[in-house]
Amino acid sequence: METAWFIIITVMLAMYVVLDGFDFGVGIVYPFVARTETERRTALTSIGPVWNANEVWLIAAAAVLFFAYPKAYAAGFSGFYLALILVLWLLIFRGLALELRTQVDHVLWKQAWDTAFTTSSVLLATVFGTALGNLIRGVPLNREGYFFVPFWTDFRPGSDPGILDWFTMLFGLTSVVILGFHGANYLVVKTEGILYQRAVSIAWILGWASVGCTALTVMAVPMVQPNLSLNFSRHPVVYLAPVIGVIVLGYGLYFRLCRRDIAAFLASCIFIFLMLVSVMFGMYPYILVSTTDLAFSLTVFNAATDSYGLASGIVWFAGGFLLILAYQIYLYFQFRGKTRLDDAH
Numbered sequence: 001m002e003t004a005w006f007i008i009i010t011v012m013l014a015m016y017v018v019l020d021g022f023d024f025g026v027g028i029v030y031p032f033v034a035r036t037e038t039e040r041r042t043a044l045t046s047i048g049p050v051w052n053a054n055e056v057w058l059i060a061a062a063a064v065l066f067f068a069y070p071k072a073y074a075a076g077f078s079g080f081y082l083a084l085i086l087v088l089w090l091l092i093f094r095g096l097a098l099e100l101r102t103q104v105d106h107v108l109w110k111q112a113w114d115t116a117f118t119t120s121s122v123l124l125a126t127v128f129g130t131a132l133g134n135l136i137r138g139v140p141l142n143r144e145g146y147f148f149v150p151f152w153t154d155f156r157p158g159s160d161p162g163i164l165d166w167f168t169m170l171f172g173l174t175s176v177v178i179l180g181f182h183g184a185n186y187l188v189v190k191t192e193g194i195l196y197q198r199a200v201s202i203a204w205i206l207g208w209a210s211v212g213c214t215a216l217t218v219m220a221v222p223m224v225q226p227n228l229s230l231n232f233s234r235h236p237v238v239y240l241a242p243v244i245g246v247i248v249l250g251y252g253l254y255f256r257l258c259r260r261d262i263a264a265f266l267a268s269c270i271f272i273f274l275m276l277v278s279v280m281f282g283m284y285p286y287i288l289v290s291t292t293d294l295a296f297s298l299t300v301f302n303a304a305t306d307s308y309g310l311a312s313g314i315v316w317f318a319g320g321f322l323l324i325l326a327y328q329i330y331l332y333f334q335f336r337g338k339t340r341l342d343d344a345h
Contacts, residue, residue, distance in 0.1 A: 001310040002300040003285075005068035008317065009061055010280040014273045016057035017128070018182075019328075021272060022265075023051045025183015027094070027121020028176060029206075030114070033187060033198040040114065044098065046190040046339040051098065053331055055091070056324055067313055071145055071303040072287040079139060079147040080131070083163055087127055094120035122176060129175025133168030136225050136279065137161065138289035141296045145303075147288075157224045159291045167224045174213035181206035182272060185256070185265040190339045200256070203264070207253045214249065214275075218242075225289070228282040238281055245274035 026047050034040040066073045077084060097117035101110055134149070137157050141147045152162035155169075184203035188196060221228055232239055252267030283289070287303055290296035304310060 001307055001314075002068075002304045004314070005064070005304070005310060006280075006284060006287075006300045009064055009068065010277060012057055012061040012064060013280075014276040016054070016061060017276060018269050018272050019057060020051070020054040021125075021179045022183045022186035023047050023054060024121045024125045025179040025181065025185075026187060027117050027183070028125060028180040029184050029187070029199070029202050030118050030121070032202055033184070033195060035198075037110070039195045040110075042191060042195060042339055043187060044101070044117075046187060048098065049335045050331060052095070053328060056328075060320070060324065064317065068305060068310060069287060069298075069300065069303040070305055072298045075141065075145050075147065075288060075298060075303075079149060080134075080163070081148075082151060083127060083131065087124065090120045090124045090127070094124065125176045125179045126172040129172040130163060130168045132175070132276075132279065133171030134163060135283065135288070136171075136221060136228060137165075137167055138225065138291040138297075140292050141288060141290035141298065142292065143296055145296065145298055147290075157291075161291060167220055170213075170217055170220055174210075174217050177206055177209045177213045178268075178272065181210045182265075182268045185252075185261075185268050188261045189265050192338055200259070204253075204256055207249075207256055211249065211253075214246070227289075228279075231282055231284060238278075241274050241281065242278040245271050245278065248274065 026043060030040070030043055034043040062073075065076075093116050097113040097120065101113040101117075104110075138161075139147045139149055140160050150162045152164040153160060155162070155165045157165050157167050181203060184199050184206055187199035188203055191199060248267050249271045252264050252271060255261075255264035255267055285299040285301060286297050287300060288298040290298075
């Protein structure tokens, strides 16, 4: 049952990154593709109906983590306190930018909130990528299962690292590039005209940049966390997930070249999902890896709640999960199709 909840959290986090990831991506490419007021309104309108619904997956994943692995929740939220406060403020500013931009019809007001939207999107993508790098590298957990990491120490992975080092910053950069590619693909699906053409161009550039960044991160992981490959060695069939993910990324570029817009967007969705699942499988059974002593690490077994709670929670989770899924399917069905320039508001 402990493993089942690990799979559930993995799927929920991957769903969040795929869905809210294109929102971040739109913010990342926003200054490059939207140059007139009408184009800016169109770009923002394309994510307007869905961006806050996408964040439900993050909230739900945090709630499931608290329920299934309370020790990991307590350790992670206390150890990453500074980073989580930063995430909270960035999410607030991003939401304010989307909601307040149209409240005052003045160019300086709109420029200020446009800047806030892009800046918060870039920083959120960076922080979430850096967080993934921290999970892979490990944190200085003590015997009691707690830790604290400053923002930086000497920018090198080790037994007493900071949140930022060359490895985690590489993941942050990779996150920005891949989500920018994902967001550009989304804009291609949702827009027309010159905005569409610019989105196609930047998607092509960021697609190749995603290939390069993915290659760098794949080469860097064994240098910092060689244990990540152990599960793949024990179960070689699971190599299919990252291999298929990379192949799908290649097809995404091919679809982009052929102007098969929906296929290219779906390819970036599948690529992101499979790469995150691959990382989580490599980490299993660890939730938080200790850099001080591997024996201090928190796993799905020593951090889980009691077996009765895990078993009974499945019933309640299934109902909530189906409700969220049904609502999101309905939402995307209602707002399918192009967001036209003359319909933006």
